Amino acid sequence: MTHPSVVSVQNLSVRLPRGADRPFAVEDVSLDVRRGEILCVVGESGSGKSVLSAAIMGALPRGLTFGGGSVRFGDRDLTKLRARDLRSIRGNEIAMVFQDPIASLNPAIPVGRQVEEVFEIHTDLKPEERRARALALLESTHLPEPARIHGAYPHQISGGQCQRVVIAMALALEPKLLIADEPTTALDVTTQAQILRLFNELRGGDQHGILFITHDFGVVREVADRVAVMRHGRLVEIGPAADVLDRPSHDYTRTLIASVPSLNPPARSTDLSAPPALKADDLVAFYGPVKALKDVSVSIPKGATLAVVGESGSGKSTLARTIIRLHEPDSGTIAVGGVDYTALKGRDLQARRRLVQMIFQNPFGSLNPRRTVGEVLMRAGVLGGADAATARRRALELLDLVRLPREAFDRRPDAFSGGQRQRISIARALAMNPEIVIADESVSALDVSVQAQVLTLLDDLQKTTGMTMLFITHDLRVAAQIADHIAVMKRGEVVEFGLARDVLRRPKHPYTRELVAAAPGQMRSDADAAAE
Amino acid sequence: MLSAISKKTAEVLGAMLVVSFIVFLVLEANVEDVAVKVLGAYSAPDQRAAWLAENGYNDPFLVRYVRWLWDFVTLDWGQSTLFRVPVTDVLPQRLAATGVLAGATLALMVPIALVLGIVAGMREGSATDRSVSFFSVLTTSIPEFATAVFLSAIFVFWLGWLPGASTMISGFSITELILPVSVLTLYSAGYLARITRASMVEAMRSPYVRTALMKGASTSRIVLHHALRNALIAPVTVVMLQIPWLLSGVIVVEVFFAYKGFGTLLYEAALNSDVFLIEACAMVSVVVVVATQLISDILYRLLNPRLRVAVKPAGATA
Numbered sequence: 001m002t003h004p005s006v007v008s009v010q011n012l013s014v015r016l017p018r019g020a021d022r023p024f025a026v027e028d029v030s031l032d033v034r035r036g037e038i039l040c041v042v043g044e045s046g047s048g049k050s051v052l053s054a055a056i057m058g059a060l061p062r063g064l065t066f067g068g069g070s071v072r073f074g075d076r077d078l079t080k081l082r083a084r085d086l087r088s089i090r091g092n093e094i095a096m097v098f099q100d101p102i103a104s105l106n107p108a109i110p111v112g113r114q115v116e117e118v119f120e121i122h123t124d125l126k127p128e129e130r131r132a133r134a135l136a137l138l139e140s141t142h143l144p145e146p147a148r149i150h151g152a153y154p155h156q157i158s159g160g161q162c163q164r165v166v167i168a169m170a171l172a173l174e175p176k177l178l179i180a181d182e183p184t185t186a187l188d189v190t191t192q193a194q195i196l197r198l199f200n201e202l203r204g205g206d207q208h209g210i211l212f213i214t215h216d217f218g219v220v221r222e223v224a225d226r227v228a229v230m231r232h233g234r235l236v237e238i239g240p241a242a243d244v245l246d247r248p249s250h251d252y253t254r255t256l257i258a259s260v261p262s263l264n265p266p267a268r269s270t271d272l273s274a275p276p277a278l279k280a281d282d283l284v285a286f287y288g289p290v291k292a293l294k295d296v297s298v299s300i301p302k303g304a305t306l307a308v309v310g311e312s313g314s315g316k317s318t319l320a321r322t323i324i325r326l327h328e329p330d331s332g333t334i335a336v337g338g339v340d341y342t343a344l345k346g347r348d349l350q351a352r353r354r355l356v357q358m359i360f361q362n363p364f365g366s367l368n369p370r371r372t373v374g375e376v377l378m379r380a381g382v383l384g385g386a387d388a389a390t391a392r393r394r395a396l397e398l399l400d401l402v403r404l405p406r407e408a409f410d411r412r413p414d415a416f417s418g419g420q421r422q423r424i425s426i427a428r429a430l431a432m433n434p435e436i437v438i439a440d441e442s443v444s445a446l447d448v449s450v451q452a453q454v455l456t457l458l459d460d461l462q463k464t465t466g467m468t469m470l471f472i473t474h475d476l477r478v479a480a481q482i483a484d485h486i487a488v489m490k491r492g493e494v495v496e497f498g499l500a501r502d503v504l505r506r507p508k509h510p511y512t513r514e515l516v517a518a519a520p521g522q523m524r525s526d527a528d529a530a531a532e
Numbered sequence: 533m534l535s536a537i538s539k540k541t542a543e544v545l546g547a548m549l550v551v552s553f554i555v556f557l558v559l560e561a562n563v564e565d566v567a568v569k570v571l572g573a574y575s576a577p578d579q580r581a582a583w584l585a586e587n588g589y590n591d592p593f594l595v596r597y598v599r600w601l602w603d604f605v606t607l608d609w610g611q612s613t614l615f616r617v618p619v620t621d622v623l624p625q626r627l628a629a630t631g632v633l634a635g636a637t638l639a640l641m642v643p644i645a646l647v648l649g650i651v652a653g654m655r656e657g658s659a660t661d662r663s664v665s666f667f668s669v670l671t672t673s674i675p676e677f678a679t680a681v682f683l684s685a686i687f688v689f690w691l692g693w694l695p696g697a698s699t700m701i702s703g704f705s706i707t708e709l710i711l712p713v714s715v716l717t718l719y720s721a722g723y724l725a726r727i728t729r730a731s732m733v734e735a736m737r738s739p740y741v742r743t744a745l746m747k748g749a750s751t752s753r754i755v756l757h758h759a760l761r762n763a764l765i766a767p768v769t770v771v772m773l774q775i776p777w778l779l780s781g782v783i784v785v786e787v788f789f790a791y792k793g794f795g796t797l798l799y800e801a802a803l804n805s806d807v808f809l810i811e812a813c814a815m816v817s818v819v820v821v822v823a824t825q826l827i828s829d830i831l832y833r834l835l836n837p838r839l840r841v842a843v844k845p846a847g848a849t850a
Contacts, residue, residue, distance in 0.1 A: 059746070103738065103740065108761045118748075121750075155838045
């Protein structure tokens with residue numbers, strides 16, 4: 001690396017407010033970003049990676065204070081600059097790209113004007129020049145019809161297009177340092193692949209140093225020149241991407257990398273000849289005027305797992321909601337254990353519903369914060385037909401089963417982390433002795449190490465209880481780890497259905513091929529092979 | 533947008549029809565009662581019967597309703613039994629008087645409340661924020677008759693600076709307007725300030741404000757350019773809801789200061805069972821309410837570009 005560093009973080013500490021679980025959000029971190037490279041900072045939630053990026057921008061969240069060290073940018077220390085001087089640097093010499101592109105743009109201002117605003121703030125360009133420069137920037141980020149996009153409001157363009165606008169805005173004044181905080185996390189996987197390509201292109205220009213914050217090792221593999229791993233506010237290790245990813249020197253890094261699900265499905269021993277526990281035929285469902293499901297047929301043998309994979313808007317969640325009749329199908333049939341589920345009404349439906357249980361995506365929103373874990377589990381057990389004493393015994397057994405301590409029984413959900421809450425949600429679903437469990441993006445909100453544990457848990461539970469599982473996910477890698485069958489959905493249709501290993505290794509439909517190729521973190525050769 | 537407005541207008545007309553029917557039902561379903569109210573309690577039964585026959589009250593109810601509605605639309609609002617003149621001679625000038633009062637109140641209250649709300653919401657939890665919140669709760673929780681007594685005690689009886697009644701007998705007078713406007717402003721500004729503060733706080737916490745901050749935008753640019761535009765949506769709706777309140781809800785203040793406005797008119801009409809005047813007042817109130825609703829809907833759309841295009845259905849993943 002011959003390029004000089006654009007920013008140099010030296011022994012930086014950021015103090016958390018009193019009463020937090022640890023004294024420092026960021027503790028004694030030193031790193032620098034060089035021109036023409038992408039430095040990835042990886043870590044799980046709470047690792048301090050986002051606070052680090054805020055500290056470099058001189059914009060600590062309220063309550064946090066600098067606790068020592070410096071951020072050298074040229075001849076200035078960003079931790080000591082006055083607000084005025086910081087403003088003249090932000091958007092000009094250092095620019096930032098955020099996680100949620102649609103929310104990051106002002107909903108009431110056309111996006112082109114928002115790009116022009118950077119020139120308005122930092123330069124004396126005339127309005128026509130500003131417009132011309134903005135159009136050129138939109139074009140350089142490969143937005144189609146820059147003139148149309150220029151006048152569009154954020155809600156009128158897609159998430160990926162919004163992120164390109166945000167990137168165009170960040171690049172407006174050729175910043176020396178570009179900080180990207182989880183810039184692809186909120187995007188679909190094919191869109192993510194495109195945005196990552198754009199970042200690789202930016203690095204190629206040798207103009208910027210890029211600090212790229214992410215939790216996803218797959219993404220790291222796609223873009224990083226060097227990698228810094230953070231945990232509990234400290235830097236665990238830092239080095240060239242090849243070293244850290246393939247020869248990690250630290251145990252924590254090794255665990256993290258091992259937890260990243262791979263696209264290679266493990267061998268599974270499920271008996272796929274069993275009669276179907278769930279069979280849906282020609283389901284049609286509307287969401288307002290939109291046909292969200294177009295003649296969808298799926299069937300899952302008893303005790304097996306079907307993963308339904310698709311991007312946002314593909315209808316995968318509607319499928320789950322329709323199967324448990326939270327959403328009424330317009331036509332088609334659903335058979336649960338041979339009984340026509342669509343024809344059930346009132347009390348019969350209530351009784352049969354118990355047999356199909358759902359685990360939701362957000363473990364924070366789906367548990368009643370006012371009830372103890374024991375109450376939640378017992379209530380589910382009683383609804384499932386058990387008497388109070390049995391339900392209580394069963395609740396304690398379930399805690400063992402999902403590997404939570406029995407003390408959890410008397411505590412409320414807020415005492416638990418995201419992963420533990422998801423275990424509670426799983427225990428609640430199982431408390432009703434369901435035949436079918438539907439998991440709707442149930443591991444998407446979890447850190448990768450926790451995600452791996454929950455996937456293993458679900459797999460083990462399936463072996464011990466013989467439950468049938470419908471697993472909804474946007475992540476092909478997660479599907480690969482848990483599914484016997486995979487159904488790929490696009491715009492309300494199942495475009496491909498088959499055994500997991502067939503779908504992943506020999507995808508037939510072009511869209512499946514695209515998804516497989518876009519899954520981040522494959523070795524280059526694999527990705528190229530899949531693309532061909 | 534145009535089709536949305538015409539749809540809204542149709543809704544508004546429908547609502548007005550329903551309310552007009554209810555007004556008519558309540559006040560004119562019992563024809564005997566109407567005759568008593570118009571001719572007085574001491575009129576003879578044959579006198580009443582003659583009056584009813586003469587004025588078409590023996591026709592079926594629906595026919596009378598349609599005729600009444602048509603009369604209303606063509607501004608034939610009948611005679612006021614209290615003032616012994618056509619309703620159209622009294623009502624417009626009273627409405628205008630209240631319009632002056634309401635306009636002055638809005639002109640004072642809206643800027644004060646918006647500025648207070650914005651300043652408070654800009655820095656959530658600051659000393660300014662807390663004092664504005666305290667002021668808002670204090671003023672909104674004191675009813676207007678109490679404020680009226682309190683302010684009169686100070687400015688009329690103690691300092692003697694202002695007149696205690698706002699009869700405007702000797703023509704329009706600014707000094708007579710000061711007290712009623714102050715009372716109304718104090719009462720309503722706190723609520724609007726709190727609403728503005730809440731939506732300002734929300735806007736200041738939003739990712740797009742962070743984006744603006746990271747672009748190097750100054751505080752004034754962030755507030756005026758980015759936050760305010762989005763934060764004004766809720767307060768505008770509230771202001772539009774306050775206009776109908778100013779029209780009829782100010783009865784207490786108008787009566788207190790003997791101000792000859794729409795509120796006192798409604799009050800006098802109700803006290804004296806002046807049927808046709810009550811009907812006209814009710815219908816005018818309805819028109820004002822639905823008109824402000826319509827305007828507020830249009831403003832809402834103008835401020836919120838997401839509503840300007842036809843609303844897209846929610847995606848499959850909620």
